[in-house]
Amino acid sequence: MLDTIPDIELLIELVDMEDLRCGDVNHPRGISFHTAEASAEFLIVAPCCGDRGLLCRTRSYYLKYQAATIHCMRCDARWAPDRYQFIPLPGVLPI
Ligand SMILES: [Zn+2]
Numbered sequence: 001m002l003d004t005i006p007d008i009e010l011l012i013e014l015v016d017m018e019d020l021r022c023g024d025v026n027h028p029r030g031i032s033f034h035t036a037e038a039s040a041e042f043l044i045v046a047p048c049c050g051d052r053g054l055l056c057r058t059r060s061y062y063l064k065y066q067a068a069t070i071h072c073m074r075c076d077a078r079w080a081p082d083r084y085q086f087i088p089l090p091g092v093l094p095i
């Protein structure tokens with residue numbers, strides 16, 4: 001987890017937090033209650049290659065507590081959700 005903290009600090013310097021949108025924009029509504037307009041609240045980090053994405057709260061909650069596995073697109077691998085890190089962005093309550 002320590003490796004990702006500088007990334008968050010860098011992110012804050014580069015981007016106005018209010019401009020951050022959920023990266024999972026193509027995920028269909030309904031399955032996870034994800035809405036494409038929602039702001040990103042969590043940085044999730046894959047255990048394999050460290051691939052990361054910004055996701056809204058509802059999508060993060062779904063992946064962490066309800067999904068059987070999470071798919072790393074880059075490695076085409078599937079991992080149990082507890083292998084992933086869910087890092088709340090500053091000012092965001094953990095899930
Ligand atoms: Zn990967």
Ligand SMILES: [Zn+2]
Nearest residue numbers: 022034056059
């Ligand atoms: Zn979302």
